[in-house]
Amino acid sequence: AHKEAMARRKESAAMGTRLKSAEIELALLRGELSAARARRELVLHRLRGELVTRCPVCASPYDSFSGCAAVKCTLCGEYFCPFCETPCGEGDETDQPTSGYSICHAHLQHCTRNPKPGHYFLSTQEVDAFYACRQREVIQRVITEVGAGSEPGGGADEDLITFGATLVSSLQGQDMSLLLGELGTDSGSGVDPHPGSASGKG
Known part of the structure; x- marks a missing residue:
């Protein structure tokens, strides 16, 4: 069931990206967007979805966690690793070896992927550092993939690389959802208005 749910989530995201790509391609053909702007729009569209942290089973968004990294989704009850997004099962907070x-x-x-190997309690600073690193990785990956998609066999051009660097450098002290709204052409951030759908359990 977990694998099926994750597969549906990935397929849904892929479908959304394909639809957005087609929309941007049409605007490009109509002369409504320059090639550089079209690539940036696609990057922003993907980041609005991929920068949001979600439960790997039900895809419910959550902001972060504090203390114990054994995160439990408050919507579906699944325990999961916030670092590699491995689902671990449901269950009460017991020491039964089969419980999530x-x-x-x-x-x-x-x-x-645990930034503190051998431990499951992290300080607020360590958690923040992990998510900042995750954001940078996601931005760099999306920039590379969009560049490769626009130029088969190639990679991101100088404009996209510069755009990615701008996004990464702007992470300091800014809410990413606000940043994406500022740099994009629409105000949608892709961030769920009901944060905190997962909690760390000690």
């Missing part, structure tokens, strides 16, 4: 609570804690000890 226990499985998640065990997973965190060895997760290769």
Whole structure:
């Protein structure tokens, strides 16, 4: 069920990207957008979706977590790793080895994405640093993929690379949803208005 839910989530995101790409391509053909602007629009569209952290099972968005990294979605009850987004199952906060609570804690000890290997309690500063790093990685990946898509066999051109660098440098002290709204042509941020749909469990 978890794999099916994640597959549906990915397919839905892919469909949204294909539709947006077609919309931008049409605007480009009509002369409503320059090639550079079209690529930037596609980057912003993808970032509005991919920068939002979500439960890997039900795709419910959440802001962050504090303390224990064994995160539990308050919507579907799934425990999951916020670093690699591995779902660990449901269950009460017990030490039963088959409960999602226990499985998640065990997973965190060895997760290769855990910024504090061997631990599952992180300070606010460590959590913030992880998400800042994640945002940079997402931006750089999207820039590369959009560049490769616009130039088959190639990569991001100088304009896209500069645009990506601007986004990354603007992360300092800014809410990414506001930043995307400022740089885009519409005000939609893709950020759910009901934050905090997941919580860290010690």
